[in-house]
Amino acid sequence: MSTTGAHVPDDGAGGPSRPGWWWWTRRRGFALDAALAAVSAVESAFEGATFAQKTGIATSAGALFGLLVGAVLLLRRRWPVAVVLVGIAVSPAQMGFALSLVGLYTLAASDVPRRITAALATMNGAGTMLVAFLNFEDSLRHPDSGRAASLPLVFIMSALVALGLTAPPVLLGLYVRARRRLVESLRERADGLERELELLAEKALERAERARSDERTRIAREMHDVVAHRVSLMVVHAAALKAVALKDPSKASASAELLGDMGRQALTELRQMLGVLRTVPEAAAAAVAALPAAGGGRPGSGPGAEYAPGPAPAYGPESGDGDEGPCLAQLAELVEESAAAGMGVELAVEGESRPCGPRIEATVYRVVQEALTNVHKHAAGAKAKVLLAYREAEVAVLVTNGPSDGSAPAALPSGGHGLVGMRERVSAHGGGFAAGPTTEGGFRVSAMIPLPG
Template identity: 80%
Template sequence: MSTTGAHVPDDGAGGRTGSGWWWWPRRRSLAFDATLAAVSALECAFEGATFAQKTGIATTLGAFVGLMVGTVLLLRRRWPVAVVLVGIAVSPAQMGFLLSLVGLYTLAASEVPRRITVALASMNGFGTMLVAFLTFEDGMRDSGGTSMALPLTLIVSALMAFGLTAPPVLLGLYARARRRLVESLRERADGLERELELLAEKAQERAERARADERTRIAREMHDVVAHRVSLMVVHAAALKAVALKDPQKASASAELLGDMGRQALTELRQMLGVLRTASETGAAGAPLPAAAAAAVVTSVVAAVGAEEDDGPCLAQLAELVEESVAAGMGVVLAVEGESRPCGPRIEATVYRVVQEALTNVHKHAAGAKARVLLAYREAEVAVLITNGPSDGSAPTRLPSGGHGLLGMRERVSSHGGGFAAGPTPEGGFRVSAMIPLQAAIT
């Protein structure tokens, strides 16, 4: 590493060296160094002229040399070692006081290795002590006085050299350590800022995924809640049309049942739309949310939907669900195996929705077919099996189908760690089975 060309930080007048006016980062750094160099040049010129008078050299030459020596201080940021060496070289001529002080400070504050700083500071201190010792001795001889004792002269010279060398070196080392501390803190702050940005991006991504999952979940809820009721309403409407003229009393009962189903469907639809309305009121309509706000919206949706599940249908209502299908003209039998017991509101709601969607599919795709619902309470799980035979040849009910029913049932069961299977039977019917472990009910 080159020591004479080391980059030097500013001493408080400006920033670190870099792009700018040559090796000055800013104009004020150049102005500061130029001022120091001008003062040093005047000082060295005066001291050079004085030294020239003592040695018999031309005063003008001594002043010119001093002027050139003082202007070397302009190079302190670029070549601090050279400035200190010049100060040591001219110390026997008793010039360069400011040059030595500023040069030592700049050297200690620079990125020059410390061993070089210590070596040059020691050389400067030794030279200063030697010059002071000789000056004291010469002064006493010229004045005709008694020369001081040698130990006392050495002590006074050493203290003077220490006082002129140690303070600028220690101050420069302090400035160097402080600058490094500030740089490390700045780097740490930049690193933390980058980490925070990454965390914010990840939080935004998680919020987006959570919103997508909740949209899918709410769509599945609306499908399960509304599709069954509407399917039964369509079936009853078709039956009402067939018996309206032949049996007015039966038609009246069917119309009343149709109205009840419509009201139930509207009630459940209002509950689900209330969840969506709560989520939309939490954030600004149509405005992108920050990560924290998006997470809050998703949390509110999850809590609202979870509350709907907790207050949703239970296994005790399966008999009513089966009676609705029976009233619509389907032959459905409900069988229960094992001792009935609570399984947790969410598991019971999931089993209920599976049975509801399976019976809805029978209405859609197997008009006139008989169905059987088997609910089994086991030691560590609850299972349900829905089977239906082939259609009896009745005209199929024209109900729209989006193809999401089986997928929604599988997602519901899988979310509890259970198993789901569906497929045709050898007799030409269809079967749907689901098993959910009761451990999923523990929260």
Template identity: 80%
Template sequence: MSTTGAHVPDDGAGGRPGSGWWWWPRRRSLVFDAGLAAVSALECAFEGATFAQKTGIATTLGALFGMLVGAVLLLRRRWPVAVVLVGIAVSPAQMGFLLSLVGLYTLAASEVPRRITVALASMNGFGTMLVAFLNFEDSMRDSGSHSMTMLVTLIVSALMALGLTAPPVLLGLYVRARRRLVESLRERADGLERELELLAEKALERAERARADERTRIAREMHDVVAHRVSLMVVHAAALKAVALKDPQKASASAELLGDMGRQALTELRQMLGVLRTASVAVSGTAAGTGASSSSVPDGATVVAVAGAALTAAGTEEDEGPCLEQLAALVEESAAAGMGVEFLTEGESRPCGKRIEATVYRVVQEALTNVHKHAAGAKARVLLVYREAEVAVLITNGPSDGSAPTRLPSGGHGLVGMRERVTSHGGGFAAGPTPEGGFRVSAMIPLAAV
């Protein structure tokens, strides 16, 4: 940085240097400096004329020189070092009192290195002390008085120089430190605002992902509930048609079973819709509460709060859901539909966590549904295993016995949904045909979370 070219930010006017009138950020800064320069020019013109009379120089020439020296103050924001050097240069002529004071203040408040500021302030103070000492000596010599010793004169001169030099320098240093503090606080506020915007964007992304995951979960639940119940109802409807005329009593039992299955499907659907309704109310309520206080909360914080509510609502676990104790009833339903199915358990039965138990239940449910769809008349086997750190389930079925398959639609999402359910808990899932021509589905879910 050039010492003579260092600029000074506007003192209280704001704006960026160089963006307005030459090196003034605003018009009022130009007017202010022009006023200071005019006062300084008048002062220096008077002092120059006085100095010219004492030295025998033409008064007009001294006044003109003083006006030029005082007008240098107009350059204080652009070249503060030059202004101080001019003040030091004319100090022996007892000129530039205002020029020196304003120049020292501007120099200390500018971005000029402090060592240069200290050096120039020391030079100015020493020059002022020397001029004051010589003036005191001349005054005492002219009056013939020797009431003040040289030591006292030197001390008084030093105090006078200190009083004329230290206050503007200290004030300039204070303004410079305050300006830097304000700039650092402004930069920190801008940084915090940018961080808040980034957090808001990330929260929105997380909320979108959570909503997508929730939609996927809802689709899985709807698929499992509707597909299984409707598949059994279709199987029973086909059996009812076959025995309606031959065995009315059995047909009546099948019709009653059909009604029970329909009611169970409706109950599960109502539970699912109730969870969705509760989550929607939670998100909308939080958004409304945040919006009511938006006058005191930044937009980024509002977005983060609403997105956080969406994440919380999306991650809320169902209040009610299937559990492992209901697996026996699930197997009995398939057996009642004509499937030869066997249910076995190994290990000590214990609670495994609501979501894990619901996942195992849905895997078994979907596997049995697939047996009804794709392997009519096949025998199935369900094995539930409780281990120390995990719970596992294995569903296998043999090949179809050649019975006419029941025409049931298939969307091809059953195995994908089962895999997503299991892997979301950090478990393992495998499915594929067996060497005997059947099919097997196995899932393992760790109990670390529980």
């Protein structure tokens, strides 16, 4: 049997109800109350007729009054206090037994303050005790009983009857009320945890999207650095080869051989990058499988179960340690490649050469590589200088070139992402980057990267 208070109706399942017909939200609640009211009305009608015969009132009037009193139980969910008061009022007429029991239970299980419940239960118990006392005393004093009236015995028996008819429904109602509040508290806590899990899943998805965006940017930057420089040099050599093919066959042969070497180097670096990219899905799948499933231990549950955010894997030569990426010792070869393509370029080193870490060295190498590529693209015939400086707490590089000599540059496409990529690389290490034209009509690129420790 599920009951509610005067202000918070119940849905029959122990939780707050939805708006329904009057104060019933389910048909079974209405059917239960109607059945209880019918039983109480029949009982009260019989007891009312009996009381009317003892007092000389018309039996039909007593039965009708009892019928109306018992039917009050239909209002127990809406007005439990009124139902209990009616039960207390008719207790001297010795009617409303079921009405009092169900009314006390409903009152104790409702949201009515406990002090009101205690006061009404005490009043009901006192009324029941008084009626029982009078009945017992009258029975013991009856001439046909053959027993003498014992006032203490009558008092004790009356108290036990009052306690037996009052305490059980009140205690049961209080238990149901406490259990219902506990269930509601657990439901609210579960809803709160579910909301927190949803927020965590949304944040995980946001982090995953950011990680994917960062990786796309990193892949694009690596592809640009690895392919653009080699292809740019190949285009320059192809143009030179076309110019000298008929005039100087030996020089054309050397240029063709150099062109082939550059193409093979570009393919080798491209294969290395693609190999790294192929290993990423397997590593990511293993990382996801190693993480505990969200959503109460159910694998794959929750919006964030498909992706586990973590440290983003590094792609390209810059990501590795040891020999996986270019180093500063290879700058001389890089400068020689540009010189072989017809650029007047020189390399100068200041300070004592020392290891700076594979990632920092790869970043400096890529900055010089992109700067020389830009000279090939935009300043054909210009002279360039590369200055590498080892300082106490940082490593710096400066690439400058003079104005173009007026010769037509090779038709090299430009996506406009070279300077952006250099700035991103340097900023990732907490360094500073600057690029812009010089007063002599050339261009300069400078970068400074602090050394760890």
